[in-house]
Amino acid sequence: xxxxxxxxxxxxxxxxxxxxxxxxxxxxxxxxxxxxxxxxxxxxxxxxxxxxxxxxxxxxxxxxxxxxxxxxxxxxxxxxxxxxxxxxxxxxxxxxxxxxxxxxxxxxxxxxxxxxxxxxxxxxxxxxxxxxxxxxxxxxxxxxxxxxxxxxxxxxxxxxxxxxxxxxxxxxxxxxxx
Numbered sequence: 001x002x003x004x005x006x007x008x009x010x011x012x013x014x015x016x017x018x019x020x021x022x023x024x025x026x027x028x029x030x031x032x033x034x035x036x037x038x039x040x041x042x043x044x045x046x047x048x049x050x051x052x053x054x055x056x057x058x059x060x061x062x063x064x065x066x067x068x069x070x071x072x073x074x075x076x077x078x079x080x081x082x083x084x085x086x087x088x089x090x091x092x093x094x095x096x097x098x099x100x101x102x103x104x105x106x107x108x109x110x111x112x113x114x115x116x117x118x119x120x121x122x123x124x125x126x127x128x129x130x131x132x133x134x135x136x137x138x139x140x141x142x143x144x145x146x147x148x149x150x151x152x153x154x155x156x157x158x159x160x161x162x163x164x165x166x167x168x169x170x171x172x173x174x175x176x177x178x
Contacts, residue, residue: 017091017100017110020131023158026097026116031067033121034113035059038137040073041123041148044164046133051077053169057137059088069101115154125151131160141170 019025040055049055052073060068067088075082086103088111090096097113115125124137136143136151148167156162 017108018129019098019110019112020127020129020159023112023114023127025112025114026118027095028118029095029097029113029116030121031061031094034124035061035067036139038124038139039141039170040135040168041138041141041143041170042136042152042165042167044132044134044160045166049073051075052082054141054172055168056141062087065089067099069103114158115151123147123151125155127160131158134160134165136165 037056037058040057043049043055053076055071055073058070058072060070062068069086069088070083071086072081072083074080084103086101088099088101091098091100091110097116099111099113100108101111102108110127110129112127112129113124114127117123122139123143126135126137127133134155136148136155152162152165155165
């Protein structure tokens with residue numbers, strides 16, 4: 001289901017790349033520091049993650065300079081883990097947090113790092129091409145409530161509807177090992 005839904009999302013016409021109007025991606029972005037696993041703490045719900053909890057994304061550098069992406073989550077409806085693999089590459093200069101990701105063929109979607117803990121790369125605020133796609137990511141599966149609220153407020157200041165941002169369970173709904 002995750003793979004099929006992501007496929008549908010990525011087959012939408014080419015208007016699905018770019019940064020939401022009026023926003024900027026982070027500068028001084030370091031891919032080396034960004035690589036590794038990130039946990040989805042909160043998101044604006046979307047069709048391709050429906051019924052998914054315990055979502056994580058792992059980024060690994062390939063020899064050709066592209067980034068291997070594995071998105072993984074627990075489908076609470078079917079009670080099983082699902083994953084989808086793709087590739088990401090920079091949508092401009094490598095020191096800017098603007099990437100594009102593809103899970104199927106030559107079709108890309110935006111991956112915009114709008115805010116980032118530059119000091120420790122412990123959290124990131126990421127959007128798609130518009131204000132209907134937003135994720136709050138962290139290196140650990142839990143986030144301090146005060147920090148989560150700060151990031152919701154930051155997102156609202158960027159024009160995202162904070163009332164649509166919902167917390168993603170990272171508490172073991174699968175009763176199994178990730």
